[in-house]
Amino acid sequence: MLVSYPDDAAFGDLTSLARIIEALDQFNEFVGSDPAGRRSLEWREKLRVSMPDQGEGLESVLKELCETVIPNGLRNGHPGFSGWVTTSPTTSGTAATLASTVAGSQRFWVQAFNLLEEVSLDWLKRLLGFPSTWQGTYCTGGSSANLIALGAARQWAVEQQGVDPAMTGMPDGMKWRIYASSEVHHVVNRAAAVLGIGRRSVVPIPVNSRRELDLGALESRLRADREEGWLPMSLVATAGTVNTGAIDPIRGMLDLAKEFGTWLHVDGAYGMFGVLDSRVAELYDGVAEADSVALDPHKWLAAPVGNGVAMVRDRALLGRAFTLEPASYLEGSADSAEQHIVQSPFDDFGVPYHDFNLDQSAPSRGVQVWAILKEIGRKGMIERVVRHNSFARRLEEVVRDSPQLEVLSPAVLSICCFRFIVDGQDDESLNSLNRRIASALRAEGTYVPSTTMLEGRFAIRPCYINPRARLDDVEGLASRVIEIGNNLLASN
Ligand SMILES: Cc1ncc(COP(=O)(O)O)c(C=O)c1O
Known part of the structure; x- marks a missing residue:
């Protein structure tokens, strides 16, 4: 018999969620004259109210969720949405x-969701070709996955100097650097800040014309820095840059990491799943020999946001970097595991993920990856990645075929950057024109890419990871850019 107090929250009333699911289904149809774009902002006033003194009850919450919150949520699952990642x-x-x-x-504890953390991490290792001995850990996303992996790199590098940084902090008198391409995602710089290395210690290595890290430049910089007494903490290769989807020369960076006695971390937050496309798989050569990898199920796998993974080759090292340390309120509170008898779910914590990352309490995220991979399987994920990479290739083709469009970065994975062009106009005017085109696209909402700057040129940057996207949305984007561009020219 459930207890409920009149002034407290309702339990045991989950059937009322049927209404929420109905509202979500409606939301997911993305109907309306402006599917993803400009809408009335009246809902902001409705929601920006002070906290009630007297609770309004569950019914009021459900009503507001269905009528005001869900319809005004974020439509980044709309088939025409291809922004950011x-x-x-x-x-x-x-x-x-x-x-x-x-x-x-x-x-944690002995329960199905805990087991699925482990099972799904094993599935990911198998899917992506990582050694089964790597220790994976779920975390909130690419930011924390990179932070955890670089935390392990710091532990390893400083231990090589005879100091345990997790115990005693960073030693005085040592100068550390992390090396990554100039295209690295800024979460790496922030991780360096948080880890006490400093943003400025992330050395931006120039890229080649394909926007991949220039190996020669990295090698010269490592040599010069070594002469000046800098210690290399880690090399960071990006497998799928956020700007253009470029993949750094992982094998070459691995060789340099070995030569200079340092760690190789691969940021595959966006692009790690790209290894499933045989057309580009060889670009990932060496990943399985790296020391750590960050990847984001909440990107290409379309898991709910809040799902990142750090994988680290050396389990014990990861544990030394992130252990909560033995605590009587943890270890001492569940001791049956020692006798290999589990009579209660609370007798054992299961795999101690709290010793491998930043959170003690954390949601079960493995079940999301397990569910997605169980539904679509390895083949389904391969098909998705190949389809999305083909979308970007198709877009590149359409852009090359049009005299009014120009490719700014060809497709490697599922990104193709391009712009509208007009004979005789310089970059400054084209930047302003394309900025207006991007703004018009967002306002219309049918096709919503994001944008970036590539060598001073404003680029329209669709990135296809959205399982709902269709080929029509890809070709439609290119046509609409041309139409909007011509309209803007005509109205000037
Ligand atoms: C290459 C890369 N690294 C890291 C991140 C950060 O991931 P998150 O947004 O999950 O924190 C992103 C996000 O787009 C990314 O593309």
Whole structure:
């Protein structure tokens, strides 16, 4: 019999979620004259109210969620949305999240969700070709995955100097550097800041014409820095840069890491799943020999946002870097595991993920990856990646075929950057024109890419990871850019 107090929250009333699911289904149809774009902002006033003194009850919450919150949520799962590296989750991941929210509200202890953390990490290793001995750990996303991996790199590098940084902090008198291409995602610089290395200690190595790290430049810089007494903490290769999807020369960086006695970390937050496309798989050569990899199921796998993974070759080292340390309120509170008898779920914490990352309490995220891979399988994921990479290639073709469009970065993975061009106009005018085109696209909402700057040129930058995107959305984007561009020219 459930207890409920009149002034407290309702339990045991999950059937009322049927209304929420109906509202979400409606939301996911993305109907309306402006599917992803400009809408009335009245909802902001409705929601920006002071906290009630007297609770309004569950019914009021559900009503407001269905009528005001959900309809005014974020439409980044719209088929025409191709901005940044984000999308909204598919149904299996959503179902898994709901299940774990209610029935797996911590990732530890002897329970199904804890086991699925381990099972799904094993599936990811198998899918991506990583050694089965690597220690994976779920975290909130690419930012924390890179931070955790570089935390392990710091532990390793400083231990080589005879100091345990997790115990005693960073030693005085040593100068550290991290080396990454100038295209590295800024979460790496922030990780360096948090780890006490400093943003400025991340050395931006120039890139070649394909926007991959220039190996020669890296080698010269490593040599010069060594002469000046700088210690290399890690090389960071990006497997799929956020700007253009470029993949750094991982094998060459691995060789340099070995030569200079340093760690190789691969940031595959966006592009790691790209290894599943045989047309580009060889660009990933060496990843399985790296020391750590960051990847984001909440990007290409379309898991609910809040799902990143750090994989580290050396499990014990990762543990030394992130251990909570033995605590009587943890270890001492669940001791049956020592006798290999588990009579209660609370007798054992299972894999101690709290010793491998930043959180003690954390949601079960493995169940999301398990659910998605169980639904679509390895083949489904391969098909998705190949389809999206083909979208970017198709877009590149369409752009090359049009005298009014110009490719700014060819497709490697699922990004192709381009712009609208006009004979005789310089970069400055084209930048301003393309900025207006991007703004018009966002306002219309049918095709919503994001943008970036490439060598001073403003680029329209679609990135296809959205499982709902269709070829029509790809070709439609190119046509609409031309139409908007011509309209803007005509109205000037
Ligand atoms: C290459 C790369 N690294 C790191 C990140 C950061 O990941 P998150 O947004 O999950 O923190 C991104 C995000 O787009 C990325 O593309």
